[in-house]
Amino acid sequence: MSAAAIARLLGRTVAVTLVESDAIGTVGVGEATIPTIRDFNRLLGIDEEAFVGKTQGSFKLGIEFVDWLRPGHRYIHPFGTLGRDTQTIRFSQLWLKLVQEKADAAEDALGAYSASAIAARLGRFGRPEANPNHPLSTLSYAFHFDAGLYARYLRTWSEARGVGRVEGRIVAVDRGGESGFVRGVRLEDGSTISGDLFLDCSGFRSLLLGETMGEPFVDWSHWLPCDRAIALPCASAGDLLPYTRSTADAAGWRWRIPLQHRTGNGYVYSSAHLGDDEAHRRLFDTLDGAPQGEPRQLRFRAGHRRNLWSGNVIGIGLAGGFLEPLESTSIHLIQTAISRLMLLFPDKSCAGPERVEFNRQSVLEYAQIRDFLILHYKATERRDTEFWQQCAAMTLPDSLRHKIDLFRSKGRLFRFQEELFSEDSWLAVLIGQGIMPAGHDAVADTLSAAELRAQMTGLRQALHRAVEALPRHADFIARCCAAPRSAVS
Numbered sequence: 083m084s085a086a087a088i089a090r091l092l093g094r095t096v097a098v099t100l101v102e103s104d105a106i107g108t109v110g111v112g113e114a115t116i117p118t119i120r121d122f123n124r125l126l127g128i129d130e131e132a133f134v135g136k137t138q139g140s141f142k143l144g145i146e147f148v149d150w151l152r153p154g155h156r157y158i159h160p161f162g163t164l165g166r167d168t169q170t171i172r173f174s175q176l177w178l179k180l181v182q183e184k185a186d187a188a189e190d191a192l193g194a195y196s197a198s199a200i201a202a203r204l205g206r207f208g209r210p211e212a213n214p215n216h217p218l219s220t221l222s223y224a225f226h227f228d229a230g231l232y233a234r235y236l237r238t239w240s241e242a243r244g245v246g247r248v249e250g251r252i253v254a255v256d257r258g259g260e261s262g263f264v265r266g267v268r269l270e271d272g273s274t275i276s277g278d279l280f281l282d283c284s285g286f287r288s289l290l291l292g293e294t295m296g297e298p299f300v301d302w303s304h305w306l307p308c309d310r311a312i313a314l315p316c317a318s319a320g321d322l323l324p325y326t327r328s329t330a331d332a333a334g335w336r337w338r339i340p341l342q343h344r345t346g347n348g349y350v351y352s353s354a355h356l357g358d359d360e361a362h363r364r365l366f367d368t369l370d371g372a373p374q375g376e377p378r379q380l381r382f383r384a385g386h387r388r389n390l391w392s393g394n395v396i397g398i399g400l401a402g403g404f405l406e407p408l409e410s411t412s413i414h415l416i417q418t419a420i421s422r423l424m425l426l427f428p429d430k431s432c433a434g435p436e437r438v439e440f441n442r443q444s445v446l447e448y449a450q451i452r453d454f455l456i457l458h459y460k461a462t463e464r465r466d467t468e469f470w471q472q473c474a475a476m477t478l479p480d481s482l483r484h485k486i487d488l489f490r491s492k493g494r495l496f497r498f499q500e501e502l503f504s505e506d507s508w509l510a511v512l513i514g515q516g517i518m519p520a521g522h523d524a525v526a527d528t529l530s531a532a533e534l535r536a537q538m539t540g541l542r543q544a545l546h547r548a549v550e551a552l553p554r555h556a557d558f559i560a561r562c563c564a565a566p567r568s569a570v571s
């Protein structure tokens with residue numbers, strides 16, 4: 083992704099050499115994305131339908147969270163916007179007033195006001211309408227794809243635009259005496275690749291940023307205790323669902339990601355609370371198709387390198403940090419690191435204030451996403467295992483505590499400093515995880531109960547009608563972006 087973006091934006095003003103090792107390979111997971119990936123693909127000029135076909139992809143309208151609040155409960159965190167604001171009143175306040183004044187709020191569940199959530203429930207898919215007055219203008223989507231195929235796709239794309247790729251394992255790193263800057267990397271065959279700026283995309287090992295530059299790791303595992311995952315794909319079964327499913331379990335959660343040629347599955351768990359064999363069994367027993375290949379075990383820690391840019395080294399992807407995959411944010415973090423680098427591209431000295439600003443923005447972004455993830459673990463009624471009891475007892479970061487307190491009072495939400503997750507995302511997860519504000523904003527009372535009811539019923543019905551007219555997700559894919567037959571194994 084980095085090589086492709088640099089080739090696209092800086093063209094031949096910068097010579098890019100990508101070093102990677104087939105013997106080491108990639109982490110090999112990461113199949114669910116969020117809507118910002120579409121901006122990245124658009125930047126590269128990638129044809130969306132060809133891309134979905136070539137990566138065995140499917141469309142994602144959000145994430146269904148099952149058993150997170152309590153066993154048997156489910157809700158969707160949808161992409162896109164919820165309801166419609168009036169000129170003076172936010173939709174969230176209208177909805178709060180509605181449900182707070184009504185005994186039976188079942189038909190007014192938040193998801194009934196989201197085009198993406200309704201489409202997910204009905205197994206339908208279509209692209210958003212451009213006309214802002216159309217109910218489907220509020221829908222948004224991302225993709226599920228085979229990350230290995232996406233990387234291969236981007237490699238071909240980049241090589242065609244002048245990126246040089248070197249196959250080989252880096253065994254040593256040369257640094258300049260006084261500055262300590264990295265001057266070159268030495269490969270197993272004895273060759274050296276020198277450069278002015280090094281993007282460390284070496285994965286969890288963090289070869290340049292962590293090992294060479296010695297940037298310490300800021301550990302957040304006391305807030306995000308899951309530190310292992312087992313991934314095991316299985317044969318597709320049932321409808322091709324247009325959403326990711328996350329199911330809470332004894333010591334973590336399981337993911338289910340539907341692709342065209344298979345279903346991706348995994349169990350993310352805390353090794354302090356669950357053994358690997360038991361995690362494997364819990365994953366295996368819940369597969370809805372025949373397993374494909376051997377399970378893969380991954381170890382990680384939640385957190386980030388203190389500075390993501392040190393000297394002339396910038397950590398991108400897992401080399402910079404990792405927040406577990408609950409909200410599919412890692413590929414997005416790669417993308418924002420790249421765009422931040424493009425906006426702050428240094429000269430050869432790397433001595434300007436750009437590095438400081440890059441680090442400031444990166445750390446803030448990590449912390450904001452961290453808070454959103456913690457919310458899922460903390461705000462739950464689950465106390466059935468030691469893992470969930472520990473989550474319930476944890477002390478929150480002040481930033482999250484403040485956000486929850488503000489919401490609990492009158493449902494007020496604010497988005498700070500280009501935060502990734504919108505007020506609607508926070509609303510969906512706060513409500514989904516069982517936090518209902520005590521009141522609502524007085525401004526919502528400017529509408530009478532009858533006016534409000536008529537307005538909200540009309541909105542719900544219009545959304546439902548518009549979504550019902552969309553094709554089924556599987557039919558949309560078959561018509562527009564089916565994978566080439568030879569690629570389906």
Ligand SMILES: Cc1cc2nc3c(=O)[nH]c(=O)nc-3n(C[C@H](O)[C@H](O)[C@H](O)COP(=O)(O)OP(=O)(O)OC[C@H]3O[C@@H](n4cnc5c(N)ncnc54)[C@H](O)[C@@H]3O)c2cc1C
Nearest residue numbers: 103108109111112113114252284285311399400407412413
């Ligand atoms: C369990 C799990 C689930 C995930 N799910 C999602 C998800 O749903 N959505 C999402 O957005 N993200 C997800 N992620 C994160 C996602 O997988 C990564 O962000 C993404 O794959 C990018 O990884 P990377 O390129 O940083 O590292 P890697 O994929 O590990 O790539 C590292 C590269 O560096 C090369 N390399 C390493 N050492 C050397 C060396 N010595 N010499 C030469 N080359 C070297 C390797 O060959 C490889 O090409 C998940 C991660 C985990 C652990």
